[in-house]
Amino acid sequence: RAKQDGRNQHAFFTQEMQAQSARTLQLESALRNALSQGELEVYYQPQLSVDGQLVGAEALLRWKHPELGFISPAEFIPIAESSGQILRIGEWVLRTACAQMQRWLEAGYPAHTTMAVNLSMAQFRAQGLLKLIADVLQQSGLPAHCLELELTESVAMHKPASVVQMIRELRKLGVRLAIDDFGTGYSSLSYLKQLEVHKLKIDQSFVHDINRDGSDQRIVQAIIGMAHGLGMLTIAEGVETSEQLQQLTLMGCQEVQGYLFSRPLPAAEFDALVRGKGLLPMTSQA
Numbered sequence: 669r670a671k672q673d674g675r676n677q678h679a680f681f682t683q684e685m686q687a688q689s690a691r692t693l694q695l696e697s698a699l700r701n702a703l704s705q706g707e708l709e710v711y712y713q714p715q716l717s718v719d720g721q722l723v724g725a726e727a728l729l730r731w732k733h734p735e736l737g738f739i740s741p742a743e744f745i746p747i748a749e750s751s752g753q754i755l756r757i758g759e760w761v762l763r764t765a766c767a768q769m770q771r772w773l774e775a776g777y778p779a780h781t782t783m784a785v786n787l788s789m790a791q792f793r794a795q796g797l798l799k800l801i802a803d804v805l806q807q808s809g810l811p812a813h814c815l816e817l818e819l820t821e822s823v824a825m826h827k828p829a830s831v832v833q834m835i836r837e838l839r840k841l842g843v844r845l846a847i848d849d850f851g852t853g854y855s856s857l858s859y860l861k862q863l864e865v866h867k868l869k870i871d872q873s874f875v876h877d878i879n880r881d882g883s884d885q886r887i888v889q890a891i892i893g894m895a896h897g898l899g900m901l902t903i904a905e906g907v908e909t910s911e912q913l914q915q916l917t918l919m920g921c922q923e924v925q926g927y928l929f930s931r932p933l934p935a936a937e938f939d940a941l942v943r944g945k946g947l948l949p950m951t952s953q954a
């Protein structure tokens with residue numbers, strides 16, 4: 669009986685795994701044509717100072733497959749990474765997002781507004797990243813200080829010495845750097861000090877229960893204290909309620925991003941929201 673159950677379970681897992689790898693293969697192959705078929709689009713989510721002014725946007729990639737519908741980045745980004753497609757797709761995101769922010773600056777957004785773009789490990793490690801960034805800035809006309817590159821804490825933790833060096837080189841280009849999903853990795857204070865990034869993005873998992881969970885509250889307080897001690901800014905991700913906003917403000921967090929303000933939106937809707945909600949200073953509303 670037990671043996672029988674075991675066998676059934678085994679068959680069940682095998683089926684699950686087969687279905688899973690069939691989907692991965694299907695997505696991997698569909699992704700090869702997604703860009704040329706116009707199935708990829710960059711969405712933008714506003715980043716605000718706690719007093720409600722627009723400080724930037726984060727570029728978040730969306731894939732709408734003709735039959736499968738929207739596929740989550742949580743599913744397709746890892747596939748793009750493991751199949752090596754992230755280099756090509758990531759470059760397109762960079763070019764698209766920088767060109768978009770340059771148009772918005774020309775249309776009156778404040779001169780310091782930033783465009784945050786996520787970089788995968790493979791992109792960060794690729795030969796020619798510096799040249800690519802320099803080229804993207806030159807082609808788009810976007811001032812270097814308006815581009816912010818987001819690295820996850822796990823990318824930053826991998827081969828620390830070379831990461832420190834690459835961050836220095838990127839800083840020389842004048843771009844800004846942020847550590848994404850901060851608090852989920854294990855970076856030490858001394859390492860963080862060497863990283864010389866401009867901003868820490870407090871992971872949304874700590875923000876979620878910040879009004880209820882004392883230990884999440886203390887973790888966020890510690891991250892903010894550490895960041896400020898090192899001269900870095902903090903932004904909280906995943907802010908969904910005004911209570912969370914209030915708590916984060918009280919704790920000294922400077923910037924926020926989340927569904928409370930807006931979901932990630934297509935460019936035109938982002939601009940309509942920003943103008944409709946009056947998130948730009950009066951002088952920029954032309």
Ligand code: C2E
Nearest residue numbers: 728729741742745761786787788906907908925926927932
């Ligand atoms: P991330 O960079 O940490 O982005 C934050 C994620 O949280 C986004 O999910 C965003 O839509 C979501 N989010 C924003 N506000 C809220 C909120 O208030 N509540 C909740 N529950 N979620 C919120 P998304 O767009 O599905 O992206 C997931 C991840 O995929 C990103 O995490 C990033 O690591 C990766 N990703 C997305 N676009 C790109 C890209 O162009 N390149 C690379 N390399 N990775 C990307």
Ligand code: MG
Nearest residue numbers: 726786818848
């Ligand atoms: Mg990010």
Ligand code: MG
Nearest residue numbers: 848849869905
């Ligand atoms: Mg994040």
Ligand code: MG
Nearest residue numbers: 848849871872
């Ligand atoms: Mg994340």
